[in-house]
Amino acid sequence: MANQDYEDRQQPQELGYDPNFVPDSVKSFVVHLYRHIREKNVYEIHQMYESSFQTLSERLFKDTPWPSVDAVAHYVDNDHVFCLLYREMWFRHLYARLTPTLRQRIDSWDNYCSLFQVVLHGVVNMQLPNQWLWDMVDEFVYQFQSFCQYRAKMKNKTEQEIALLRQFDQAWNVYGVLNFLQALVEKSAIIQILEQEKEGLVQFTATDGYDYNGGSNVLKVLGYFSMVGLLRVHCLLGDYHTGIKCLLPIDISQQGVYTSVIGSHITTIYHYGFANLMLRRYVEAIREFNKILLYIFKTKQYHQKSPQYEQILKKNEQMYALLAICLSLCPQSRLVDETVNSQLREKYGEKMARMQRYDDEAFAIYDELFSYACPKFITPSAPSFEEPLVNYNQDAYRLQLKLFLYEAKQQQLLSGVRTFLKVYSTISLAKLASYMEVDEPTLRTILMTYKHKTHAVDSDLKITSNADVDFYIDDDTIYVVESKPAKRYGDYFLRQIVKLEGVINEMDGIKLE
Amino acid sequence: MREMGREREATKVAYTVEQLVAFNRYNPDILPDLENYVNDQVSSQTYSLDANLCLLRLYQFEPEKMSSQIVARILVKALMAMPAPDFSLCLFLIPERVQMEEQFKTLIVLSHYLETGRFRQFWDEAAKSRHIVEAVPGFEQAIQGYAVHVLSLTYQNIPRTVLAEAINIEGLSLDKFLEHQVANSGWVIEKSQGRGQLIVLPRNEFNDPALKKNAADSVPLEHITRIFPILS
Numbered sequence: 001m002a003n004q005d006y007e008d009r010q011q012p013q014e015l016g017y018d019p020n021f022v023p024d025s026v027k028s029f030v031v032h033l034y035r036h037i038r039e040k041n042v043y044e045i046h047q048m049y050e051s052s053f054q055t056l057s058e059r060l061f062k063d064t065p066w067p068s069v070d071a072v073a074h075y076v077d078n079d080h081v082f083c084l085l086y087r088e089m090w091f092r093h094l095y096a097r098l099t100p101t102l103r104q105r106i107d108s109w110d111n112y113c114s115l116f117q118v119v120l121h122g123v124v125n126m127q128l129p130n131q132w133l134w135d136m137v138d139e140f141v142y143q144f145q146s147f148c149q150y151r152a153k154m155k156n157k158t159e160q161e162i163a164l165l166r167q168f169d170q171a172w173n174v175y176g177v178l179n180f181l182q183a184l185v186e187k188s189a190i191i192q193i194l195e196q197e198k199e200g201l202v203q204f205t206a207t208d209g210y211d212y213n214g215g216s217n218v219l220k221v222l223g224y225f226s227m228v229g230l231l232r233v234h235c236l237l238g239d240y241h242t243g244i245k246c247l248l249p250i251d252i253s254q255q256g257v258y259t260s261v262i263g264s265h266i267t268t269i270y271h272y273g274f275a276n277l278m279l280r281r282y283v284e285a286i287r288e289f290n291k292i293l294l295y296i297f298k299t300k301q302y303h304q305k306s307p308q309y310e311q312i313l314k315k316n317e318q319m320y321a322l323l324a325i326c327l328s329l330c331p332q333s334r335l336v337d338e339t340v341n342s343q344l345r346e347k348y349g350e351k352m353a354r355m356q357r358y359d360d361e362a363f364a365i366y367d368e369l370f371s372y373a374c375p376k377f378i379t380p381s382a383p384s385f386e387e388p389l390v391n392y393n394q395d396a397y398r399l400q401l402k403l404f405l406y407e408a409k410q411q412q413l414l415s416g417v418r419t420f421l422k423v424y425s426t427i428s429l430a431k432l433a434s435y436m437e438v439d440e441p442t443l444r445t446i447l448m449t450y451k452h453k454t455h456a457v458d459s460d461l462k463i464t465s466n467a468d469v470d471f472y473i474d475d476d477t478i479y480v481v482e483s484k485p486a487k488r489y490g491d492y493f494l495r496q497i498v499k500l501e502g503v504i505n506e507m508d509g510i511k512l513e
Numbered sequence: 514m515r516e517m518g519r520e521r522e523a524t525k526v527a528y529t530v531e532q533l534v535a536f537n538r539y540n541p542d543i544l545p546d547l548e549n550y551v552n553d554q555v556s557s558q559t560y561s562l563d564a565n566l567c568l569l570r571l572y573q574f575e576p577e578k579m580s581s582q583i584v585a586r587i588l589v590k591a592l593m594a595m596p597a598p599d600f601s602l603c604l605f606l607i608p609e610r611v612q613m614e615e616q617f618k619t620l621i622v623l624s625h626y627l628e629t630g631r632f633r634q635f636w637d638e639a640a641k642s643r644h645i646v647e648a649v650p651g652f653e654q655a656i657q658g659y660a661v662h663v664l665s666l667t668y669q670n671i672p673r674t675v676l677a678e679a680i681n682i683e684g685l686s687l688d689k690f691l692e693h694q695v696a697n698s699g700w701v702i703e704k705s706q707g708r709g710q711l712i713v714l715p716r717n718e719f720n721d722p723a724l725k726k727n728a729a730d731s732v733p734l735e736h737i738t739r740i741f742p743i744l745s
Contacts, residue, residue: 174574178539237573238605242566278605280598380574399609403601410628441633444675448630451666455719457596463666465719472720474669475711481722494736501743 019068025056026067027075030086034076037085037126042210046129054307057093065094081124084115092139095146102161105147109171112140116180116222120187124218130209133218134261137225140177141232147172148378152393162385174380178233181226188223191249209257224250224257228268231275236378238400240275247272252288262299263308266292266315270322274375277322278404281456282330283466289323293340317347321373324348325366328355329411330454331418332468358412366408370401411453413446421469421480429476447473534567544571548583555586558651562599565590569606581614588620589646592627593655596662600624616645632660636681657681666719670703673710 029052036044057066069087076082091108094100100108115136118124151165151172170176185191196202209221227246234243250258252272259265269292276285296316303309323344327333333341344352351369355362377396383389416436420427433443454467470481530550533543547568554560565587572579584607591599604612604621611617619642626635635656639646646652660679664671677683682690691712694700701713718724 175539175541182539237570239566239570239602240605241562241602242570245563279602381576395609400605402609403604407601410625441678445630445632448663448667449628451719452596452628452630452663455596455666457598461597463719470719470722472669472722473667473671475672481725491736494740497740497743501740 017064019065020071022067022071022075023060025060026072029053029056030072030075030082034079034082037082037128040127042127042129045127046131049129049132050307053089057097061093061097063097065098066090081118081126084111084118087111088115088136088139091143092135095139095143100146102150102164105143105150106164106168106171108143109147112143112180113176116184119219119222120183122187122219125216127210127217128221130217130221130257130261131263133221134225134264137181137222137229138263138267140180141229141236144172144174144177144233145236145376145378148380149376149393151383152379152395153391154383154389155391157389165383166385169382178230181229181233184219184223184226185230186223188219188226190220190223190227193220194249205256208260221257225264228258228264228271231271232267232375235271235275235375236396237380238377238396240278243271243275244279262303262306262312266296266312270315270319271375273319273322274373277326278400279456280407280453281458281464281466282326283332283335283456283464286323286326286330286332286335289319289326290336290340293319293323293343294337297339297343318373320344320347321369324352324355325369325373328352328366329408330466330468332466334468356415358415363405363408366405367401370404371397374400410449414450414453417446417450418469421471421478422482424478425480427478427480429473429478432478447471447478530564531561534561534564538567538570541571541575544568544578547571548580551583551586551590554590555649560590560594562591562594562597562602566602566606569603573606573608576608579611581611581616584611585616585620585645586649588617589649589652592620592624593649593652595627595656595659616642619645627656627659630663632679632681653681665714665717668714669716669720670711670713673712676712 029048033045033048033052036048066089069083069090072086073079073083076086087108088111091100091104091111094104095108157165190204193202193204197204197206204220204224209217209224211217211220227250230246231243234240234246247268250256250268252258252268257264258268269288273285273288273292276282276288293316296312300309300312300316303312306312320343323336323340324347327336327344336344348369351365355365374397377400379392379396383392413436417432420432420435424432429440429443433440436443436446438446450467454465454470456464456466458464471478472481473479530543530546533540533546537543547564550561550564551568554565568583569587572584588600588603591603594600607617612621619638623635623638623642623646626632626638639656657680664676664679673687677687680690691700691702695702699715703711703713714720716724
């Protein structure tokens with residue numbers, strides 16, 4: 001490898017690491033994994049991928065990389081595709097536990113290119129666990145994001161690094177990243193598959209994306225997860241409209257392959273909810289955050305041993321912060337389940353009360369929660385190498401934060417209106433104006449702002465009301481319309497029907513002596 | 514929500530650009546086509562948010578190719594799309610240092626007035642910035658359309674003066690405008706107790722609770738389908 005000096009300085013923990021030394025346990029690991037992949041034993045592959053790989057990493061490679069691919073290749077017939085998969089895991093492990101060098105970032109990009117090329121040209125005949133396929137897409141986007149952050153910190157770059165960045169300007173190029181994800185979506189024909197499934201012509205969701213007729217699930221499922229990948233990349237770029245559009249083929253009101261892997265489920269909803277928050281569709285964001293937070297609350301104990309556990313908890317906390325923001329801008333706590341609500345009050349109750357005041361302190365809290373919970377925004381363009389080198393890694397984040405706070409400020413007078421509307425059924429404009437200490441024309445603008453901000457308009461120009469308290473004006477009198485918490489009997493009955501069916505089935509299963 | 518192929522097709526060229534956006538959107542080579550398409554939208558009074566976002570994205574990827582004039586046109590078109598949040602959607606993609614340019618600052622102020630219902634200030638400010646907004650035909654009518662939208666959400670009956678201020682039309686022109694709305698959109702003009710005209714706006718579910726659909730009464734079909742296996 002080039003620049004050995006520099007890399008040693010970066011990774012002192014690697015001293016004494018011999019990339020060519022293959023412990024017996026690793027040899028056995030690759031041999032078995034290779035065999036199971038060839039024999040399409042999805043369950044065994046999943047076991048080895050999820051648990052053996054973690055155990056070995058924990059025991060032998062806590063702070064060094066795994067053995068190099070060249071050192072293990074001859075145990076697996078130098079199988080090209082297996083070696084690509086091995087390197088994919090190798091880099092993922094490196095990114096998680098060590099700091100990748102620029103050279104390693106570039107090599108990992110090359111490896112993804114080769115791997116995706118192979119998949120796109122349809123020469124793989126494997127059946128891989130959804131978890132692994134999700135991790136590939138997830139890691140691909142993560143490494144792209146990580147690269148953009150790294151590249152944007154120009155100030156402390158060495159001359160060699162700058163030379164490498166210039167030489168390999170295609171590595172993690174934003175067009176390349178988007179086009180790979182898009183190509184996986186198109187080549188897999190996943191959108192058509194999901195359409196046909198609705199008409200009952202094919203099965204995809206019903207088999208969790210697996211192919212039990214001897215085919216491969218790899219391209220199809222990678223294509224499927226790439227739609228989530230595109231949502232995420234577009235959110236990182238601040239393009240929320242396009243992000244949500246990329247996810248349209250997946251019906252998130254239902255279970256689907258995206259819910260079969262907890263990481264994918266959370267990533268999907270986190271970004272979908274965030275995009276809706278930025279599009280001012282608060283009710284939609286609240287609904288989806290509520291559902292996933294309830295789901296995590298109920299199931300998190302099952303993931304305690306999973307390598308994703310920490311990530312799950314972190315996203316969980318971030319989504320509570322986003323929910324706190326949504327509910328402060330759109331106080332519709334009736335949309336939130338009791339369990340989620342009590343968690344939310346515990347975590348953010350006090351802050352939410354202060355956010356209602358819309359003073360400087362309140363905006364400081366909006367700022368704090370947004371900064372804590374937002375995606376790691378990126379600037380996708382290459383740096384200018386000529387000028388005095390400057391860091392621009394915070395630019396994208398600062399812009400999104402600024403625009404979000406601008407929106408919050410536009411809404412600052414609404415909570416005052418809300419308070420008065422809640423205690424009157426009718427009130428004259430003059431009276432409300434004097435209570436709010438503004439003149440009548442100003443009050444009219446505040447009331448119109450309230451209407452505009454609480455009524456979302458989607459791309460079909462369909463208007464959806466997000467208002468908890470609504471009103472209308474007749475000449476110079478305001479009439480308040482309190483929306484009563486509507487009991488959803490339909491849902492209640494549906495749930496009870498399913499429950500009863502379960503009980504009956506269970507009873508049928510009991511054999512009486 | 515699903516809107517594939519929903520976009521208006523202005524001309525044959527427009528159709529091709531829409532196809533490019535749909536199938537080739539991550540390709541720097543379509544940038545000139547998209548720029549021309551912005552100008553087409555301006556002259557033919559059509560609009561495509563998707564194409565414009567696609568162009569802003571390409572500018573984001575290669576900032577050295579950005580044309581301030583095109584960005585300004587996109588932003589004016591986005592203002593005209595109010596009440597949709599298109600203006601913010603565009604700003605999310607435009608680097609902060611670009612937003613500091615004088616013409617963009619003006620547009621941001623204009624957007625702020627519209628977002629906060631301050632139509633008087635909006636029209637005053639727009640009058641000072643004719644060179645920006647008059648470059649795009651249909652600007653006034655589009656903003657008036659937005660004002661009427663917000664007023665219809667808010668009022669059942671509105672004093673003539675309040676309407677006049679919001680849409681920036683007075684006197685005889687306002688009479689003509691009202692005449693048109695009475696004939697085509699179901700508006701009614703009433704005389705109120707010696708205080709000038711009162712305009713009765715058509716009822717909708719947002720200014721009249723009686724028309725509000727009760728969502729609780731209906732269950733979407735997708736939910737019912739979940740119990741189909743049990744019912745059969």
